[in-house]
Structure formats: structure tokens, C-alpha cells
Amino acid sequence: MRWIIRGLAALAGLVMAVLVIVYAGSQWVIRQGHIVPMTDVAIPKDAASIAEGARVARIANCRDCHGANGEGKILFEDPMLGRIAPPPLAKIAATMTDAELVRAIRHGVHKDGSSLFIMPAAALGHLSDQDVGRIVAWIRTLKPGPGDSQATMSYGPVGRALILTGKLPPMATSAKLSQPTRPADMGRYVADIACLACHKLHQDNMMEDGNTRVPALAPMVAAYDPALLRKLLRTGVGTKPDHGLMSEVARQSFFVLTDPEIDALQAYLRGEAERAPAQ
Numbered sequence: 001m002r003w004i005i006r007g008l009a010a011l012a013g014l015v016m017a018v019l020v021i022v023y024a025g026s027q028w029v030i031r032q033g034h035i036v037p038m039t040d041v042a043i044p045k046d047a048a049s050i051a052e053g054a055r056v057a058r059i060a061n062c063r064d065c066h067g068a069n070g071e072g073k074i075l076f077e078d079p080m081l082g083r084i085a086p087p088p089l090a091k092i093a094a095t096m097t098d099a100e101l102v103r104a105i106r107h108g109v110h111k112d113g114s115s116l117f118i119m120p121a122a123a124l125g126h127l128s129d130q131d132v133g134r135i136v137a138w139i140r141t142l143k144p145g146p147g148d149s150q151a152t153m154s155y156g157p158v159g160r161a162l163i164l165t166g167k168l169p170p171m172a173t174s175a176k177l178s179q180p181t182r183p184a185d186m187g188r189y190v191a192d193i194a195c196l197a198c199h200k201l202h203q204d205n206m207m208e209d210g211n212t213r214v215p216a217l218a219p220m221v222a223a224y225d226p227a228l229l230r231k232l233l234r235t236g237v238g239t240k241p242d243h244g245l246m247s248e249v250a251r252q253s254f255f256v257l258t259d260p261e262i263d264a265l266q267a268y269l270r271g272e273a274e275r276a277p278a279q
Contacts, residue, residue, distance in 0.1 A: 019157060026160035033113040034172040038099035039106075041133045043140070050141060053134030058253045060124060060193045062089075062105075062135065068252065070142045072149030075118075082159035084118050085151035090142040101136050106178060108171035115170030117153070117163075120197035125177040127193055132178070187268025190261055191217070194254065198245075201269075202276055212245055221266055222273035230262050 044050070057063050067073045070089035077083045093101060096111050103109050108121030127135070155163065162168035183189050191201075199205055199217035206213055221229065224238070232238030233254040236247030243250075257265075 022157060022160050022164055026155065026163040029163050029170065031114050034109050034115055036103055036107045036109050036172065036174045038103050040099055041102050041129045043098050043133050044137050049134050050137045053138030055256045056131050057135050057138055058256045059190065060127065061197060061249065061253050064249055064253045070139065071145065071147050074149065074151045078156065080156045080158040082155035083151060083153060085149060085153050088144065088148040089139050090144045091148065093139050098136055101139065102132055105132055105135065107173055115172035117168065117171060119171040121171045121173050123193055123197040125173060125175055126189065128178055128182050129180045131182065185268060186261060187264035190265045191268060201272055218269045218272040221269040224266065226263065226266060229266055230259065233257055233262055
């Protein structure tokens with residue numbers, strides 16, 4: 001019995017040591033600073049630009065993650081993995097300058113220089129100066145409300161292990177992907193800011209929850225009937241009544257896409273499918 005007790009005590013000590021190492025190591029990754037210069041972007045004040053900022057914020061999935069009215073919400077919660085809780089936009093914006101907001105959106109960097117997690121900076125980095133300025137202008141119109149989420153981000157032991165091993169990487173990036181205005185290739189622009197946060201062009205992709213697989217974007221969209229694609233992106237109903245996560249995103253975000261934007265998106269993805277067939 002004595003040896004069993006000693007063995008259990010040793011095992012408990014080993015587990016505790018591993019947990020301490022995982023916590024300390026992941027905390028270092030979480031708090032690590034990232035040097036990304038801030039950019040001055042013109043922030044419009046007119047109603048039309050603010051309304052367009054609200055629309056682009058839907059297309060770029062800002063309002064899918066942070067709530068339809070920027071109130072924040074819990075996207076995912078699991079005691080072992082953690083809680084993914086994008087904050088209320090008005091609350092976070094009140095602590096940041098316009099340049100800090102632009103950097104957070106396009107580069108995934110907190111005010112203090114640490115990285116955001118589960119922030120699609122690789123996609124949002126493509127937002128033009130004009131569009132990110134419009135989004136910031138819209139965010140500045142939001143006010144804190146009683147319905148704002150009080151939840152905060154947290155990481156469980158498995159989540160911290162994923163951070164430490166690079167399976168859940170920091171989203172901070174210094175890459176300069178944007179242009180002053182929207183590019184001529186509107187289809188590629190929409191794909192970059194709206195689709196590639198979840199999809200890959202030519203391969204299936206696995207979401208951060210480890211359970212949701214999303215199909216390769218180019219061959220899927222290329223094969224769609226144009227009218228049915230518009231219906232899918234606006235109602236969530238495509239080749240079947242329920243496309244899971246895609247149906248949710250369509251109803252919450254993509255319904256504001258115009259016919260020319262959807263047609264341009266499909267034309268771009270058809271070209272991609274022809275140039276580089278899915279693997």
C-alpha cells in the first residue's frame with residue numbers, strides 16, 4: 001500500500017509539473033510582444049461611408065464573431081480547450097486609438113503589442129485602407145449596452161498545450177497585404193476578406209474546433225449554378241437545405257453581398273479551379 005501511495009504521489013507531482021510548464025510556456029506565447037508599426041488611415045464621418053463600413057464588417061465576418069451589433073458573444077466554450085469570446089466592439093474600441101484599431105483588425109495585435117488569438121488577421125489584412133477606415137468609422141458609432149457580453153477569453157489545459165505546441169498559433173502578422181482602395185479584381189478581394197478565414201482555395205481545411213471540416217473553395221464554388229450560389233450566400237440554402245456552419249455565416253454575414261460581388265467571386269474562383277485543380 002505504501003508503494004502505491006508513493007507512486008500516486010509521484011504521478012500527481014509529475015502531472016502538476018507538466019501543468020505548470022504548459023501554463024508558463026503558453027502564457028509566455030500569449031504575452032509575447034509583436035512589433036508591428038501602426039498605420040494612419042483616413043476615418044470617414046459621412047453616413048454613407050459608415051453604412052458601407054457596417055456592410056463590409058458583415059462581409060468580413062466581424063459581426064459574425066463579435067455579434068450582429070458588435071455586442072460580443074461566446075463562440076465556443078469547453079473546460080479543457082477554453083472559451084473563445086470576442087469582446088464587445090464598443091468596449092474594446094474605447095481603449096484604442098484609430099491606428100490601434102486598424103492594427104488590431106489587419107494585423108491581429110493588441111494595444112499592448114501581444115497577439116490576438118482566433119482573429120482572422122491573414123484575411124482581414126487584405127482590407128483596403130478605405131474599407132478598414134469605414135469599418136473603424138462604423139465601430140466608433142457603437143455604444144456599450146446592457147446586452148453586451150461580459151465573457152472573457154480563457155484557455156483550458158488542452159488549449160494551452162495547443163498554444164505551446166503551435167497548433168493554436170498567435171494571429172499577429174506584420175505582412176502588408178492591403179491597398180489604399182479596393183483592387184480591380186473584386187472577386188479575389190471578396191474571397192480574401194470573406195472566405196479564406198475558413199476555406200483554403202484548393203484543399204479541405206479543418207476549423208479550430210478540430211471537428212468542422214470545410215471544403216476546398218475554388219472547385220466547390222466553380223461548380224455551382226450562379227443563381228443557386230446567390231441563394232446559398234443570401235439564405236444559407238444551396239444544394240441542400242442545411243449546410244451547417246456555411247448556412248449560419250450566409251444568413252448572418254453574406255446576405256449583404258451584391259449580385260456583381262457574387263458574380264465576380266465565382267468568376268475568380270472558376271479561374272482558380274481551372275489553373276490549379278484541387279488536390
